[in-house]
Amino acid sequence: MKVPYFDLKRQYKNISSEIETNVLKSLRSTQYSLGPEVVKFEKKYASFVTTNYCTGVNTGTSALHLALLACGIGVGDEVITVSMTFVASVMSISYTGAKPVFVDVFNDTQLLNFEKLEKKITSRTKAIVVVHLYGQCAEMHEIIKIARKYNLRVIEDSSQAHGASYKKIKAGSIGDIGTFSFYPGKNLGACGEGGAITTNNKKLDKKVKELRNWSQPKRYIHNDISFNYRMDTLQASALNIKLKYIKKWTAQRRKIANQYMRNIKNEKFKFTAAMSHNIHVYHIFSIFSKNPLKLKNYLNKNGVGTGFHYPVPVHLQKPYHHLGYKKGSLPVTEKISKNQLSIPIFPEMKNEEVNYVIDLLNKF
Numbered sequence: 476m477k478v479p480y481f482d483l484k485r486q487y488k489n490i491s492s493e494i495e496t497n498v499l500k501s502l503r504s505t506q507y508s509l510g511p512e513v514v515k516f517e518k519k520y521a522s523f524v525t526t527n528y529c530t531g532v533n534t535g536t537s538a539l540h541l542a543l544l545a546c547g548i549g550v551g552d553e554v555i556t557v558s559m560t561f562v563a564s565v566m567s568i569s570y571t572g573a574k575p576v577f578v579d580v581f582n583d584t585q586l587l588n589f590e591k592l593e594k595k596i597t598s599r600t601k602a603i604v605v606v607h608l609y610g611q612c613a614e615m616h617e618i619i620k621i622a623r624k625y626n627l628r629v630i631e632d633s634s635q636a637h638g639a640s641y642k643k644i645k646a647g648s649i650g651d652i653g654t655f656s657f658y659p660g661k662n663l664g665a666c667g668e669g670g671a672i673t674t675n676n677k678k679l680d681k682k683v684k685e686l687r688n689w690s691q692p693k694r695y696i697h698n699d700i701s702f703n704y705r706m707d708t709l710q711a712s713a714l715n716i717k718l719k720y721i722k723k724w725t726a727q728r729r730k731i732a733n734q735y736m737r738n739i740k741n742e743k744f745k746f747t748a749a750m751s752h753n754i755h756v757y758h759i760f761s762i763f764s765k766n767p768l769k770l771k772n773y774l775n776k777n778g779v780g781t782g783f784h785y786p787v788p789v790h791l792q793k794p795y796h797h798l799g800y801k802k803g804s805l806p807v808t809e810k811i812s813k814n815q816l817s818i819p820i821f822p823e824m825k826n827e828e829v830n831y832v833i834d835l836l837n838k839f
């Protein structure tokens with residue numbers, strides 16, 4: 476049997492006629508920049524995240540960049556974040572001219588270790604970029620408590636956590652501002668690139684809306700160094716359809732994750748601990764073992780797709796060598812990246828495929 480790591484074709488096949496009808500409507504309207512489909516998506520997505528405001532942008536990376544700028548981050552500032560993430564969480568900090576400062580993560584959840592946070596704060600620290608890795612929210616109340624003490628902004632990188640929640644509060648609505656990616660492979664993915672910024676703060680919302688579209692109070696009059704980070708109208712048309720399915724897709728992801736956790740009974744493996752006050756949306760299902768490469772080769776040989784998230788932590792990547800982190804600087808992050816392997820999890824996975832993966836893992 477062949478089990479792909481991820482198969483977008485299955486999702487598309489199920490909803491293609493609805494998507495094509497709506498995208499075609501947008502194409503025929505010829506209103507290709509912002510317009511009613513983007514506004515409609517922003518309203519619906521704000522309601523999904525339970526924030527007052529949402530701004531559609533072109534990528535999750537732009538969403539992070541604008542969220543940081545709206546929070547006033549710039550040259551000379553420090554922003555604390557994790558190294559156990561996709562590089563965009565960190566590169567967006569670098570775009571502003573600020574310095575990323577890395578804090579280690581908890582071994583069992585792979586999420587920001589708030590117990591190590593305070594030691595990283597200096598007089599230059601202005602914000603924390605929290606990453607809800609793999610689909611699970613970090614310990615937000617603990618993080619926010621520390622942030623408030625030092626007057627720091629909290630940005631939630633929720634690109635892997637559409638619809639996830641922490642103590643019944645939705646990812647992207649807990650800190651000062653939240654960011655999302657709609658890269659096609661995400662839990663909610665566009666038919667191309669997309670991103671969004673969510674907040675309850677009117678001032679922050681106003682600022683990101685200005686910055687994404689050249690800060691022009693009047694046409695060709697500009698208030699700030701700003702960007703063309705507008706959400707593509709055709710992507711909004713596709714996302715407006717897909718958003719109707721996100722709850723169902725999330726339930727399917729959670730069901731598969733539960734099947735994995737209940738039925739994989741091999742002492743060689745550990746899973747991400749799902750905290751009981753969280754709704755984990757399983758963008759990625761991670762397995763930790765001593766030799767993930769051997770496990771990968773075994774699964775691939777038996778037709779099962781896999782991924783590494785992430786093989787080299789950001790603090791050890793070339794663009795960040797100048798910050799002076801060395802092997803051993805973030806021991807938990809480094810251990811996780813050495814032991815991690817991602818196995819298939821997507822809503823359209825068939826039961827026999829899930830059972831096949833379980834069976835292979837039990838026999839390993």
Ligand SMILES: Cc1ncc(COP(=O)(O)O)c(C=O)c1O
Pocket residue numbers: 534535536537560561563564606632634635655656657658668669670
């Ligand atoms: C945690 C995280 N942050 C940011 C991004 C960047 O999003 P995008 O690829 O839409 O720019 C991604 C995904 O790619 C991500 O996984």
